[in-house]
Amino acid sequence: xxxxxxxxxxxxxxxxxxxxxxxxxxxxxxxxxxxxxxxxxxxxxxxxxxxxxxxxxxxxxxxxxxxxxxxxxxxxxxxxxxxxxxxxxxxxxxxxxxxxxxxxxxxxxxxxxxxxxxxxxxxxxxxxxxxxxxxxxxxxxxxxxxxxxxxxxxxxxxxxxxxxxxxxxxxxxxxxxxxxxxxxxx
Amino acid sequence: xxxxxxxxxxxxxxxxxxxxxxxxxxxxxxxxxxxxxxxxxxxxxxxxxxxxxxxxxxxxxxxxxxxxxxxxxxxxxxxxxxxxxxxxxxxxxxxxxxxxxx
Numbered sequence: 001x002x003x004x005x006x007x008x009x010x011x012x013x014x015x016x017x018x019x020x021x022x023x024x025x026x027x028x029x030x031x032x033x034x035x036x037x038x039x040x041x042x043x044x045x046x047x048x049x050x051x052x053x054x055x056x057x058x059x060x061x062x063x064x065x066x067x068x069x070x071x072x073x074x075x076x077x078x079x080x081x082x083x084x085x086x087x088x089x090x091x092x093x094x095x096x097x098x099x100x101x102x103x104x105x106x107x108x109x110x111x112x113x114x115x116x117x118x119x120x121x122x123x124x125x126x127x128x129x130x131x132x133x134x135x136x137x138x139x140x141x142x143x144x145x146x147x148x149x150x151x152x153x154x155x156x157x158x159x160x161x162x163x164x165x166x167x168x169x170x171x172x173x174x175x176x177x178x179x180x181x182x183x184x185x186x
Numbered sequence: 187x188x189x190x191x192x193x194x195x196x197x198x199x200x201x202x203x204x205x206x207x208x209x210x211x212x213x214x215x216x217x218x219x220x221x222x223x224x225x226x227x228x229x230x231x232x233x234x235x236x237x238x239x240x241x242x243x244x245x246x247x248x249x250x251x252x253x254x255x256x257x258x259x260x261x262x263x264x265x266x267x268x269x270x271x272x273x274x275x276x277x278x279x280x281x282x283x284x285x286x287x288x
Contacts, residue, residue: 062256066262
């Protein structure tokens, strides 16, 4: 009961905050409000009984992302957003369509913690009974992650690797590569 | 006992709403920073209370993480303000034609 109330209140806060983030043009305030937004989302994840996701969301969204955004603002000259009066129609349309599709997708989803949901009745049982035989991996979690969902994990690793390369390319300073023993001409 | 915890969480959410109002409306950047810090503290409290309401005290770890991160964010923002840029938004921003602040 109380978790329902907390859910509703947190979602209400999220809605209000999203609208105000759109209307505030002070970039520092926007960065801090984004941090709060992420904190609220993490709180919602926690109420939904997903503490690991809440941990990640809080660490990435509230911690790293806020500090990175603030550091970026510190590097720029202008601290104000350019105010645009016109509403961009195509992004709004895409947002509404994607939001509608997501809402449509929630219709068929199983209830939270429903023991009769297909993942609990069919897939998990098969993993536990046949996992050892199918994959030959003694640890069940490893078997699911690395064998049953191998392609999914491969995709995740690819994404993380690409992000790492991107960050490394961004961090490379535009200066001459110095070769050992050769004095650079400065 | 449970009723007490529920009442406490409702009171914390009321405080959160007030802090949120100050963070969104705040005339100066310092109001916003203080309100954001306060909101984060209340989120920590709410998580702690919720941990005991739902009977999962291991969720308290998340409350600890929140308080650490909240601190980091506020310190980063204050370091940025300390650099002396004009971040208070009660003044009208004077922006030159080339888009740079004077």
